[in-house]
Amino acid sequence: xxxxxxxxxxxxxxxxxxxxxxxxxxxxxxxxxxxxxxxxxxxxxxxxxxxxxxxxxxxxxxxxxxxxxxxxxxxxxxxxxxxxxxxxxxxxxxxxxxxxxxxxxxxxxxxxxxxxxxxx
Amino acid sequence: xxxxxxxxxxxxxxxxxxxxxxxxxxxxxxxxxxxxxxxxxxxxxxxxxxxxxxxxxxxxxxxxxxxxxxxxxxxxxxxxxxxxxxxxxxxxxxxxxxxxxxxxxxxxxxxxxxxxxxxx
Amino acid sequence: xxxxxxxxxxxxxxxxxxxxxxxxxxxxxxxxxxxxxxxxxxxxxxxxxxxxxxxxxxxxxxxxxxxxxxxxxxxxxxxxxxxxxxxxxxxxxxxxxxxxxxxxxxxxxxxxxxxxxxxx
Amino acid sequence: xxxxxxxxxxxxxxxxxxxxxxxxxxxxxxxxxxxxxxxxxxxxxxxxxxxxxxxxxxxxxxxxxxxxxxxxxxxxxxxxxxxxxxxxxxxxxxxxxxxxxxxxxxxxxxxxxxxxxxxx
Amino acid sequence: xxxxxxxxxxxxxxxxxxxxxxxxxxxxxxxxxxxxxxxxxxxxxxxxxxxxxxxxxxxxxxxxxxxxxxxxxxxxxxxxxxxxxxxxxxxxxxxxxxxxxxxxxxxxxxxxxxxxxxxx
Amino acid sequence: xxxxxxxxxxxxxxxxxxxxxxxxxxxxxxxxxxxxxxxxxxxxxxxxxxxxxxxxxxxxxxxxxxxxxxxxxxxxxxxxxxxxxxxxxxxxxxxxxxxxxxxxxxxxxxxxxxxxxxxx
Numbered sequence: 001x002x003x004x005x006x007x008x009x010x011x012x013x014x015x016x017x018x019x020x021x022x023x024x025x026x027x028x029x030x031x032x033x034x035x036x037x038x039x040x041x042x043x044x045x046x047x048x049x050x051x052x053x054x055x056x057x058x059x060x061x062x063x064x065x066x067x068x069x070x071x072x073x074x075x076x077x078x079x080x081x082x083x084x085x086x087x088x089x090x091x092x093x094x095x096x097x098x099x100x101x102x103x104x105x106x107x108x109x110x111x112x113x114x115x116x117x118x119x120x
Numbered sequence: 121x122x123x124x125x126x127x128x129x130x131x132x133x134x135x136x137x138x139x140x141x142x143x144x145x146x147x148x149x150x151x152x153x154x155x156x157x158x159x160x161x162x163x164x165x166x167x168x169x170x171x172x173x174x175x176x177x178x179x180x181x182x183x184x185x186x187x188x189x190x191x192x193x194x195x196x197x198x199x200x201x202x203x204x205x206x207x208x209x210x211x212x213x214x215x216x217x218x219x220x221x222x223x224x225x226x227x228x229x230x231x232x233x234x235x236x237x238x239x240x
Numbered sequence: 241x242x243x244x245x246x247x248x249x250x251x252x253x254x255x256x257x258x259x260x261x262x263x264x265x266x267x268x269x270x271x272x273x274x275x276x277x278x279x280x281x282x283x284x285x286x287x288x289x290x291x292x293x294x295x296x297x298x299x300x301x302x303x304x305x306x307x308x309x310x311x312x313x314x315x316x317x318x319x320x321x322x323x324x325x326x327x328x329x330x331x332x333x334x335x336x337x338x339x340x341x342x343x344x345x346x347x348x349x350x351x352x353x354x355x356x357x358x359x360x
Numbered sequence: 361x362x363x364x365x366x367x368x369x370x371x372x373x374x375x376x377x378x379x380x381x382x383x384x385x386x387x388x389x390x391x392x393x394x395x396x397x398x399x400x401x402x403x404x405x406x407x408x409x410x411x412x413x414x415x416x417x418x419x420x421x422x423x424x425x426x427x428x429x430x431x432x433x434x435x436x437x438x439x440x441x442x443x444x445x446x447x448x449x450x451x452x453x454x455x456x457x458x459x460x461x462x463x464x465x466x467x468x469x470x471x472x473x474x475x476x477x478x479x480x
Numbered sequence: 481x482x483x484x485x486x487x488x489x490x491x492x493x494x495x496x497x498x499x500x501x502x503x504x505x506x507x508x509x510x511x512x513x514x515x516x517x518x519x520x521x522x523x524x525x526x527x528x529x530x531x532x533x534x535x536x537x538x539x540x541x542x543x544x545x546x547x548x549x550x551x552x553x554x555x556x557x558x559x560x561x562x563x564x565x566x567x568x569x570x571x572x573x574x575x576x577x578x579x580x581x582x583x584x585x586x587x588x589x590x591x592x593x594x595x596x597x598x599x600x
Numbered sequence: 601x602x603x604x605x606x607x608x609x610x611x612x613x614x615x616x617x618x619x620x621x622x623x624x625x626x627x628x629x630x631x632x633x634x635x636x637x638x639x640x641x642x643x644x645x646x647x648x649x650x651x652x653x654x655x656x657x658x659x660x661x662x663x664x665x666x667x668x669x670x671x672x673x674x675x676x677x678x679x680x681x682x683x684x685x686x687x688x689x690x691x692x693x694x695x696x697x698x699x700x701x702x703x704x705x706x707x708x709x710x711x712x713x714x715x716x717x718x719x720x
Contacts, residue, residue: 027589028585028589028592029569029588030573031569031581031584031585034573062582065580065582067546067582070582
């Protein structure tokens with residue numbers, strides 16, 4: 001039964017992120033299991049908001065809170081979900097008006113590293 | 121010169137929010153002026169991200185930080201920009217996974233009040 | 241199937257809080273359902289930490305973050321789970337060293353209201 | 361012995377704030393005692409930074425964290441310590457660049473109420 | 481006189497943490513002295529809450545705020561005070577429901593490093 | 601026109617920080633441009649608060665929020681603007697009472713590195 005939720009979450013997780021990220025989450029034991037089941041099995045599978053929009057919200061929330069450990073993972077997921085580097089730059093600038101410039105500066109430098117200097 | 125920036129910001133502000141909200145911001149003196157010029161004249165007028173997506177990011181950031189005073193204003197702006205009540209519910213649920221359930225509970229109750237019990 | 245999780249969470253929720261609090265959470269629609277299922281059905285039912293200790297952690301986290309809307313509910317749940325008013329005062333003082341005095345002052349005033357002036 | 365610390369803190373507290381504020385802090389029991397002894401007896405009595413500069417730092421930190429309950433008290437203490445309404449407006453605008461516009465908007469509205477519309 | 485407070489705090493600090501941690505705090509000059517006197521001399525010596533429960537609250541508050549620099553020190557202090565690795569895992573999961581999954585993921589990875597892969 | 605704002609901001613930025621810091625900000629693209637124009641061209645050029653007082657507020661806000669990436673830059677700017685190492689130590693201790701000891705410990709260690717062990 002819970003195995004179904006886990007499998008659904010695991011499949012969704014791999015669509016959003018990748019195998020390497022799944023390995024890191026599964027390495028966290030029961031917390032990892034709860035994240036896969038709840039965040040990816042329950043929330044990310046809900047209709048009514050695209051993965052692109054979910055990632056847009058995730059990036060804005062992570063930048064606002066300064067959660068630097070998870071920002072690279074969700075910037076990559078955002079690109080995979082169809083947000084362009086330019087859209088992500090605008091999301092970070094928009095978040096700067098809500099949360100201040102310092103966390104936006106860090107996030108912009110991280111995005112620059114991810115998309116490469118050529119593109120940035 | 122700065123008058124141009126202010127006028128451009130004022131116009132954009134009224135598209136996103138309304139006259140009443142502008143009055144409140146203008147009541148804050150020079151801080152209000154900087155907000156109109158910078159946030160609405162400089163950032164909201166940038167191409168590359170729709171108002172809908174800017175409001176989606178603003179709501180996610182405000183909910184994550186628990187900034188309850190500004191959440192009603194940006195939930196209303198989100199509805200005006202084309203986000204449906206259902207999409208906003210999903211944005212709030214998505215943000216709960218990043219920032220915890222307590223600020224999401226408050227935001228969901230605020231959204232319920234705004235869209236009315238009939239719709240919620 | 242998910243109904244089982246919901247029922248398990250609902251039962252656990254009522255042990256920790258009460259009917260009135262459940263009504264408020266259920267009034268939040270699908271977010272309320274996710275909270276009952278995940279927080280109370282999945283996390284609070286885990287062995288390995290008593291309800292008393294879970295509430296102690298919840299109060300410390302809520303006070304640190306200044307989540308004033310949820311503090312009264314979890315202070316009451318703490319008392320129900322066996323933490324004494326004196327223990328809660330010490331938890332708040334301990335949290336003040338981590339998160340500063342302002343959120344601790346607010347929480348202490350809330351606790352004083354809950355336990356009554358006679359006891360406080 | 362500790363009575364000396366308390367008396368020193370109490371005296372300093374009354375220079376910074378007033379009797380009414382002291383009553384509120386003393387109403388918090390042992391937490392109030394620790395605040396008077398440590399914050400006002402140990403920290404505020406240290407040489408090397410004026411009360412004006414301590415209040416400037418306190419306001420910036422409180423605004424950045426959105427600690428709305430303590431902001432009025434420290435805005436009043438700032439005025440008493442010699443910061444002008446205009447200087448406080450600049451401190452709030454400066455903090456907006458670090459912490460975002462929403463908490464600055466709230467603080468500016470609070471300052472406006474304290475100094476009165478005529479002055480603001 | 482203050483020397484007594486410092487000695488009492490120093491002794492308590494060494495029960496909770498160890499010599500190496502004390503060296504780091506004492507290296508911070510007067511701030512270190514205030515921490516030893518106030519946090520360990522005044523707060524940690526209070527009766528009414530065990531060291532185990534104080535550390536449980538400290539870990540929950542630090543994880544909620546994402547204070548990654550101090551989390552390893554207080555996870556080690558928690559183990560020394562009698563919290564088991566399993567109890568700490570539950571505290572982190574409980575805190576995830578209040579503060580979101582990202583800070584809990586970081587704390588769980590830190591705990592895993594501290595208790596060693598064999599135990600985790 | 602906007603070029604004037606940028607030039608004014610660039611000049612002010614170099615008075616507050618230095619060429620190396622400007623290079624880092626300009627490397628952030630349009631976000632860097634907005635920071636130079638708004639924070640340094642609009643806010644830092646306002647009369648009514650000295651650069652010393654602006655930096656005092658910036659340090660207090662950054663420490664309170666635990667924005668470790670920007671703290672070294674603003675500690676150096678504070679020293680350049682005339683705040684002494686001793687005054688900065690007091691600002692950090694003052695902020696500890698508002699935001700807790702953990703972020704103050706990190707900031708104090710950073711300051712110690714910047715001013716050198718001899719001075720600290």
